Amino acid sequence: MSEKRNVRLAAVGDLHCTKTSQGNLQALFQQISQNADILLLCGDLVDYGQLEEATVLAHELGPIKIPILAVLGNHEYESGQQLEVQRVLADAGVTILDGDAVEILGIGFVGAKGFGGGFGEQALQPWGEDSIKNFVQEAVKETLKLESALAKLRTEQRIAMLHYSPIRATVVGAPPEIYPFLGSSRLEEPLNRYPVNAVFHGHAHRGSPEGRTLNNVPVYNVAMKLLAKTFPDQPPYKILELPAVS
């Protein structure tokens, strides 16, 4: 009986593809295609959320023959063209998770963009002006997306993808003044209720590459610039190997 080999996930966020990125990402994607079975893109796929940028990224992703899952980042929303950006990427074979759950090679994946609000006891509370309540409500909405996706999974192995961080540890390294804009503890709550093998996120370009949830689940900040700076001798993506489901 032949033994099944492990499933290799490659995760990277914050590509920030621009109109002039043509040719800059193809070699990276080609290498990932050879080294991994599934590619996970953790938001800020493009720089200003423009259709032309998405078209460039779709072209760069051309050589990739493995499944690609993505969540959107805040940059996808900058120009109000997020739907067009999503459509172009979907046409290029990217599955965008926005409160959705999918199963690939026996592994369950959930994803949502997430939002800010801060961490722990210092997290922003829905009190006072409507603007503050709306800000908190956005984080609650994203948390509910993540939770409903997690509730749908029936697989033994589960992976969660976000753009914003669910824990403080992986934003440490950024200026403390901006921690509240890099993630929200609210996103950690469903991850503590529904077991996952690992969580990937981006957004905190100057954060830390790894932390743990309260339940000791590894959380990887895979912002490309952070990985390139922290591990200069390695390619700028995180590989995680999971045992194949028999």
Ligand SMILES: [Fe+2]
């Ligand atoms: Fe980013």
Ligand SMILES: [Fe+2]
């Ligand atoms: Fe971002």
